[in-house]
Amino acid sequence: MTHLDFSVNVDHVATLRNARGGTFPCPVEAARIAVEAGADGVTMHLREDRRHIRDRDVERVRAEIAAPLNFEMAATEEMVAFAERIRPPYCCLVPEKRAELTTEGGLDVLRPGPFLKQAIARLRLAGVRVSIFIEADPAQIEAAAALGAQAIELHTGTYAEGPVEHRAAQLARLKAGAAAAKAAGLLCHAGHGLNYDTVADIARMPEVTEVSIGHFLISQSVFEGLGATVRRFRAIMDAARNI
Ligand SMILES: CC(=O)[C@@H](O)[C@H](O)COP(=O)(O)O
């Protein structure tokens, strides 16, 4: 099977940095170490409330890290204008609620807000490849393609964080979503909640071309080191793909 792109989400390096209001640990340095250790890209989620990643973090990774930046953003005027200015190669449109601890599900493109279609058109015009963070629902995935998305990212949180006895059913749902993405001509990515135990079954899906991993990876790095954790994920993915 082909190489699986691995994008490391450095949001929670910024969570730790912001805990004391200083400059350490630096998410840009984390991005550099992750890429040196084998990551193919870097994911950053600039939330409206700036609870972790700040604007300057995104600007610096875009300018200083050669690997592609996957910019996660809500479909708002503020974030589209920011993306038009820094022009990341990739973006992923995600739902956002200030009250949430983390992303709780996929963007509902069957009931899109009034701005979503315009946001996708403007981002594509700016040369940004547009992905949508989405549930593994064929109707949602077909709607994402109709709106002009070039990729989708399957929300793996229910699979990865749910009861182990539900994993087989959740994997079947994700596999159906990956097949629907392929049928719709969309690139298929996956992410949210993945760890050492759950990433391999996602990596075994041939339609999935990229995974993004953050919270578990950054947390595990506290015990194992960032480079070693990235290398361990890389080895698990390559073994799953028989590379
Ligand atoms: C969309 C997704 O699942 C994550 O990439 C997102 O970044 C989660 O938000 P937090 O990083 O704020 O937990």
Ligand SMILES: NCC(=O)COP(=O)(O)O
């Ligand atoms: N899009 C998913 C991502 O970037 C990381 O999600 P998580 O591993 O922090 O849950």
